[in-house]
Amino acid sequence: MIELHGVRVHFPLRQGLFEAFRGRPRGAVRAVDGVDLRVGASEVVALVGESGCGKTTTGRALVRLAPITAGRVVLDGEDVTNLGGAALRAYRRRVQIIFQDPYESLNPKQTVHDIVAEPLEVHGLARGAEREERVGRALEDAGLRPAGAYRGRYPHELSGGQRQRVAIAAAMVLEPAFVVADEPVSMLDVSIRTGILKVMLDLRESRGVGYVFITHDLSLAWLIADRIAVMYLGTIVEEGPAAQLVASPAHPYTQALLSVMPSPDPKRRRRRTILAGETPDASRIPPGCRFHPRCPLAFERCRTEEPPFFEVGPGQRAACWLVESGRALPVVGTTAAAGTAAAPPAATAEP
Amino acid sequence: MALLEIRDLVVHFRIRGGVVRAVEGISFDVETGEAVGLVGESGCGKTTTVLAINRLLPPNGRIVSGSIRLDGEELTALRRGAFRRKRWKEMSVIFQGAMNSLNPVLRVGDQVREPILLHEPGVTRREANRRVSELFELVGINPARKKQYPHEFSGGMRQRVMIAMALANRPRLVFGDEPTTALDVMVQAQILELLERLRREFGLAMVLITHDLSVVAETCERAVVMYAGQLVETGPMELLHDRPLHPYTLRLMRSVPDVEGPRDLGAGIPGQPPDLAAPPSGCRFHPRCDHAVAACLAAFPPGRSFGTGHRVACHAVSDEGRLRAPSELPLLSGAAVVLAAEESGAELAMLDHPDDPPGVEGAA
Numbered sequence: 074m075i076e077l078h079g080v081r082v083h084f085p086l087r088q089g090l091f092e093a094f095r096g097r098p099r100g101a102v103r104a105v106d107g108v109d110l111r112v113g114a115s116e117v118v119a120l121v122g123e124s125g126c127g128k129t130t131t132g133r134a135l136v137r138l139a140p141i142t143a144g145r146v147v148l149d150g151e152d153v154t155n156l157g158g159a160a161l162r163a164y165r166r167r168v169q170i171i172f173q174d175p176y177e178s179l180n181p182k183q184t185v186h187d188i189v190a191e192p193l194e195v196h197g198l199a200r201g202a203e204r205e206e207r208v209g210r211a212l213e214d215a216g217l218r219p220a221g222a223y224r225g226r227y228p229h230e231l232s233g234g235q236r237q238r239v240a241i242a243a244a245m246v247l248e249p250a251f252v253v254a255d256e257p258v259s260m261l262d263v264s265i266r267t268g269i270l271k272v273m274l275d276l277r278e279s280r281g282v283g284y285v286f287i288t289h290d291l292s293l294a295w296l297i298a299d300r301i302a303v304m305y306l307g308t309i310v311e312e313g314p315a316a317q318l319v320a321s322p323a324h325p326y327t328q329a330l331l332s333v334m335p336s337p338d339p340k341r342r343r344r345r346t347i348l349a350g351e352t353p354d355a356s357r358i359p360p361g362c363r364f365h366p367r368c369p370l371a372f373e374r375c376r377t378e379e380p381p382f383f384e385v386g387p388g389q390r391a392a393c394w395l396v397e398s399g400r401a402l403p404v405v406g407t408t409a410a411a412g413t414a415a416a417p418p419a420a421t422a423e424p
Numbered sequence: 425m426a427l428l429e430i431r432d433l434v435v436h437f438r439i440r441g442g443v444v445r446a447v448e449g450i451s452f453d454v455e456t457g458e459a460v461g462l463v464g465e466s467g468c469g470k471t472t473t474v475l476a477i478n479r480l481l482p483p484n485g486r487i488v489s490g491s492i493r494l495d496g497e498e499l500t501a502l503r504r505g506a507f508r509r510k511r512w513k514e515m516s517v518i519f520q521g522a523m524n525s526l527n528p529v530l531r532v533g534d535q536v537r538e539p540i541l542l543h544e545p546g547v548t549r550r551e552a553n554r555r556v557s558e559l560f561e562l563v564g565i566n567p568a569r570k571k572q573y574p575h576e577f578s579g580g581m582r583q584r585v586m587i588a589m590a591l592a593n594r595p596r597l598v599f600g601d602e603p604t605t606a607l608d609v610m611v612q613a614q615i616l617e618l619l620e621r622l623r624r625e626f627g628l629a630m631v632l633i634t635h636d637l638s639v640v641a642e643t644c645e646r647a648v649v650m651y652a653g654q655l656v657e658t659g660p661m662e663l664l665h666d667r668p669l670h671p672y673t674l675r676l677m678r679s680v681p682d683v684e685g686p687r688d689l690g691a692g693i694p695g696q697p698p699d700l701a702a703p704p705s706g707c708r709f710h711p712r713c714d715h716a717v718a719a720c721l722a723a724f725p726p727g728r729s730f731g732t733g734h735r736v737a738c739h740a741v742s743d744e745g746r747l748r749a750p751s752e753l754p755l756l757s758g759a760a761v762v763l764a765a766e767e768s769g770a771e772l773a774m775l776d777h778p779d780d781p782p783g784v785e786g787a788a
Contacts (some may be wrong), residue, residue, distance in 0.1 A: 123610060130696075177455055246501060262465035262697075263637075263680060264465060264692055266679065267690055268694075271692075289608065291609075291683075292682065295681065295687070319683050329610070330609060331683075336642065336682060337638045339642070339661040347610065
C-alpha cells in the first residue's frame with residue numbers, strides 16, 4: 074500500500090528586492106496543500122480536477138519527483154519521504170510514472186528496445202539474454218506483439234497509441250507495484266483509448282499493480298477507477314467509491330463538475346451549474362474553504378473556517394460545511410480531518 | 425436552399441513522393457441558424473474541410489473538385505478579392521488553440537477591431553471602438569480590458585476574444601474548430617453556453633468541428649461523421665446516438681464513456697486510422713470493420729437516406745435501413761479476425777500494427 078499523509082508541495086515565489094527590503098513575507102505557490110491518499114495493491118484510484126488543481130504535482134510527489142514541503146509518503150509502512158541515493162532508486166523501481174504526452178516523453182533517438190531496456194540498465198537489473206527477454210515480455214504485455222516487430226523501431230515510426238504502449242512497457246519492465254499514470258490517454262483518439270486502458274487494467278489483474286490515475290475527465294475516472302478523489306486548488310474536496318461518488322456527489326464542486334460534463338445522449342440535457350471564473354491562483358488561496366468564492370452555496374462559516382472531511386456515505390467523504398449537519402457525522406481522528414482542519418486559514422507555508 | 429451546400433468536395437495535399445487524399449467526395453448542408461457537428465478522429469479531414477471552405481488551405485493543399493455554395497453562390501468560382509469580401513462578413517472561423525492564434529504584441533481590443541476596419545470601410549474608428557466594446561460585453565469580457573495584451577488573459581478568456589473576433593463583422597455562419605478542446609470542463613461549459621446564446625440571439629449558423637461526440641450531442645442538432653476523408657454517416661444527433669447505422673459511428677458512440685450507461689470499457693476500435701497517402705481501397709474503414717464484405721474493398725458505397733436527413737454510406741446496411749449483424753454477412757477474412765479476436769477476450773492490440781492492417785490480407 075502506498076500512502077500520502079498531509080503532503081504539501083509549495084514552490085516559493087520569486088521576490089523582488091523591494092519587497093524583500095520591506096520585509097514582506099515571501100509568497101509561495103501552494104500546488105499541493107495537505108493531501109491524504111491511500112492506494113492499495115490492485116487498486117485504481119483516480120485523481121480528478123481541473124488544470125492547476127495540483128493533481129499532477131500530487132502524482133509527482135508520489136514518485137518523489139516534486140519536492141515535498143511537508144507531510145509523508147509511505148510505502149508498505151516504510152517512510153520514503155526523505156530517501157536519497159540508492160534507496161530512492163530502489164523506491165522508484167517499485168513506483169513508476171507514465172506521462173501524458175507520448176510524443177514528448179520518448180527519446181526520438183532511441184529505438185523502442187533501448188527505451189524499454191534503459192530502466193533495467195539504470196537499475197542494474199537483468200543482463201544479456203535475460204534483459205532481452207524482459208524487454209520482450211514488457212512489450213508484449215503492453216500489446217506490442219510480436220515484440221520483435223517493434224524492437225528496432227524509432228518513436229517517429231509509431232502512432233500515438235503505440236508510443237503510449239512503449240511508455241507503458243518502459244514503466245512496467247521494472248515490475249513496479251504502483252504506477253502513477255498522468256493523463257495517459259488524453260492525447261489519444263477515443264477509439265485508441267480503450268486498447269491502452271485495457272492493457273493497464275490487465276496488468277492490474279495479472280500482477281496486482283495499483284494505479285493512481287490522473288485525469289481531468291470525470292467520466293473516464295468513473296469508467297476505470299475503484300475510487301475517485303476530486304481535487305480543488307491543492308486539496309482533495311471529496312473522495313469515495315467511483316460509481317457511488319458519481320451517482321451521489323456531496324461536495325458542491327463535485328456536483329458542479331458532474332453537471333457540466335457533456336453527455337453523449339442528446340436527449341439528456343441536464344441543468345448545468347456553471348461556475349463563474351476559472352480556478353484561482355494557487356499563490357493566493359482564499360481563506361476558509363478555498364472553494365467558497367466560486368461556490369453557489371457558500372455561507373458565512375465557509376469564508377473563515379476550513380471544513381474538515383465529513384463522512385457522507387460508505388467510504389465516501391466530503392470537505393464541506395453543508396454536509397456536516399443532517400447528513401452525517403464528521404470523521405473523527407483520521408489523519409485527513411486533522412491535517413486539513415489544523416491548518417490555520419491563511420497559513421502560507423509550514424503546517 | 426440551404427445556407428451552405430457542400431457537394432462532392434475533394435481536397436488533396438501534395439507531399440514529397442505522393443498525394444494525401446485528405447477529403448474524398450463529401451456532401452452536406454447547413455441550414456440558416458442550424459448547428460452542425462463535424463466529428464471524427466484526428467486525420468479524418470474535418471479541419472481540412474473547414475480550411476477548404478474558407479480558402480485557408482496551406483500552399484500544398486487544393487480543392488480538386490466539388491462545389492461549395494453559400495446562399496446559392498458558388499464560392500470555388502470566386503476570384504480572390506471577391507472571396508475575401510465574404511470571409512469574416514459572411515462566414516468566419518474560431519480557431520483551435522486560442523493560445524497561439526492571437527498576436528502577442530497587439531492589444532486584444534485592436535485585434536478584434538481589425539476585421540471591422542478592414543471589411544467595413546464606411547465605419548469610423550470611433551464607431552469600430554464602440555462595436556469592440558459591445559462585442560466584449562457580448563462574450564463576457566469587461567470592455568475595460570480592451571487595452572490589455574493576450575498574455576494577461578487566461579485560456580478561457582482568450583477563447584472569448586477569438587469568438588468576439590469571429591463575430592466582429594456579424595457573419596451568418598461561424599465555424600468553430602475545436603473551440604473548447606484545450607479548456608477545462610468548467611470553462612468549456614462557459615464557452616459552449618456562450619456560443620449557444622449567440623446562436624439563439626443572432627440566428628447564427630454554426631459548424632462545430634470536434635472529436636468529442638458528447639460536446640456535439642450537447643450543442644448540435646445534426647452531425648456529420650467522417651472517417652479518413654470520407655463521410656460515413658450524417659443525421660439528427662438523436663438518431664446517431666440511439667440508432668447509429670454505420671459500424672464506425674456505432675463503435676465511436678460506444679467508446680465514449682457515459683456515466684448513465686453501462687460501466688464497461690467496451691471494445692474500442694481495433695487497428696488505427698490509415699495513412700491517407702496510401703488509403704485502403706473502397707470504404708477506408710474496411711480494414712478495421714467487423715462488418716466488412718467484399719464490396720467494401722471494391723467501392724465506397726453510395727450514401728443512402730433513411731428517414732429525416734439520416735444518410736449512411738455502408739454496404740452492410742440493408743435496404744430497410746438496418747445494420748446487418750456480422751453473422752448475416754459473407755465476411756472478409758480480415759473482419760473475421762477482428763470478430764474472433766473480440767470473442768476471445770479482445771487481444772485487439774495485436775492488430776495495432778501499421779504495416780499489415782488485417783483487412784489487407786483479405787484484399788490480396
